[in-house]
Amino acid sequence: MSERAAPFYCPYCGDEDLRPNEQGHGAWECAACNRAFQLKFLGLLTRGLTTDDGEDRI
Secondary structure (H helix, E strand, O other), X not given: OOOOOOOOOOXXXXXXXXXXXXXXXXXXXXXXXXXXEEOOOOOOOOOOOEOOOOOEOO
């Protein structure tokens, strides 16, 4: 994966006018509601994976 994923809309007001924030990786600011927020990937979850025959896979 060569590029970082960017949010499509503000989680507070829903507007799409987002810009990267100077606070660092994953920080964004919304020009519409004047809020700054940070996104962080926590990891993959193992629950919910099933095989084709319906058995749970861990």
